[in-house]
Amino acid sequence: MPHQLSEAGVTEPVTPAPPSPRRRRRLQPGRATPWSALLWLGPSLLLIFGVVIFPAFELIRASLSDYSITGLRKGSAGLKNYTDVLAHPDLWVVLRNTGIWVIVVVALTILISLALAQLMAKDFVGRRIMRWSIIVPWAASLVITARLFTLILDYNHGILNRLLIWLHLINEPVDFLGDDRFTMPSMIGVGVFVSIPFTAYVLLAGLNSIPDDIYEAARVDGARPSQIYRLITLPLLRPAILVASVLNLIYVFNSFPVVYTLNDRNPGFSHDTSITFSYKLAFKSAEHSVGMSAAAGIFNVVLILLVVMVYLRLIKWKEVTQA
Numbered sequence: 001m002p003h004q005l006s007e008a009g010v011t012e013p014v015t016p017a018p019p020s021p022r023r024r025r026r027l028q029p030g031r032a033t034p035w036s037a038l039l040w041l042g043p044s045l046l047l048i049f050g051v052v053i054f055p056a057f058e059l060i061r062a063s064l065s066d067y068s069i070t071g072l073r074k075g076s077a078g079l080k081n082y083t084d085v086l087a088h089p090d091l092w093v094v095l096r097n098t099g100i101w102v103i104v105v106v107a108l109t110i111l112i113s114l115a116l117a118q119l120m121a122k123d124f125v126g127r128r129i130m131r132w133s134i135i136v137p138w139a140a141s142l143v144i145t146a147r148l149f150t151l152i153l154d155y156n157h158g159i160l161n162r163l164l165i166w167l168h169l170i171n172e173p174v175d176f177l178g179d180d181r182f183t184m185p186s187m188i189g190v191g192v193f194v195s196i197p198f199t200a201y202v203l204l205a206g207l208n209s210i211p212d213d214i215y216e217a218a219r220v221d222g223a224r225p226s227q228i229y230r231l232i233t234l235p236l237l238r239p240a241i242l243v244a245s246v247l248n249l250i251y252v253f254n255s256f257p258v259v260y261t262l263n264d265r266n267p268g269f270s271h272d273t274s275i276t277f278s279y280k281l282a283f284k285s286a287e288h289s290v291g292m293s294a295a296a297g298i299f300n301v302v303l304i305l306l307v308v309m310v311y312l313r314l315i316k317w318k319e320v321t322q323a
Helices: 021-027 034-063 080-086 091-120 127-139 142-152 159-166 180-208 212-220 225-253 256-263 274-283 290-315 317-322
Strands: 003-005 011-013 065-067 073-076
Touching: 034 065, 034 290, 065 290, 080 290, 091 127, 091 180, 091 225, 091 274, 127 180, 142 159, 142 180, 142 256, 180 225, 180 256, 212 225, 225 290, 256 274, 274 290
Parallel strands: none
Antiparallel strands: 003 011, 065 073
16 A cells, blocks of 8 residues: 655555546446347347247238249239238138137136136145146147047047947037037137136136235134135236236137147138138138238237237226236
């Protein structure tokens, strides 16, 4: 340490001047520079660009382009693909199927999952086995599950038809996937089956987050079980129900494997949703139009965003999340 001579002739240590604020900030350990932050965020940004931004740009570009039957771009088509989609004779049938599919599957999934979550929250023998068995459909691939149900619901060799005939509930096999009366209900049943595991566990997590002290205080005050469930459980479970509903709206709306695998044997668009409709426009229909398929994909994105926004608006999601 340097010293200096005082007026009294005594040598005193010299105290160094404190570093400037700019230098102090530079010397603080753990402070990330812009370049180091970019180094850590770079892989994520590249992934977002490659998986989200670039495909979205290409989808918009394809929707404004004209393609040959072999998929080669011939030039710009303007808004013709959009007008062709809006003028398609089966569009309203597809939109009706989409509305029925999404609303019924999400509603039944929430109701059944709520009951299962209540059951899984109880302490009983075999609870662990029940939880494992419920999560199995979620762990399996949707294509494998849907293909398994095509075998179960098959007209000639399906297990369900054999069981119903053996129980004398029907006299002859039912064409669950070919008869117009049963195709949509069969698809809805499979859609609910594959959606229950995730939803039930989301609601179970919501139930486990409710403090036991609240229930104990309600019982001390003389509240009946129905009152406890209606006035305590459901209000405190609203954030979990909101999350499960929004995610199911998105998942069910975009559910391609279930709808397509169960409905691939039927010609036309009589049982298709908007997702399979856009696929068939490019590969299965008479149009074979990649541009129309891309335009239908743009409409799908806009439609699901509008549905989610309207749903969040109706349930006042800010009040739910802040409760």
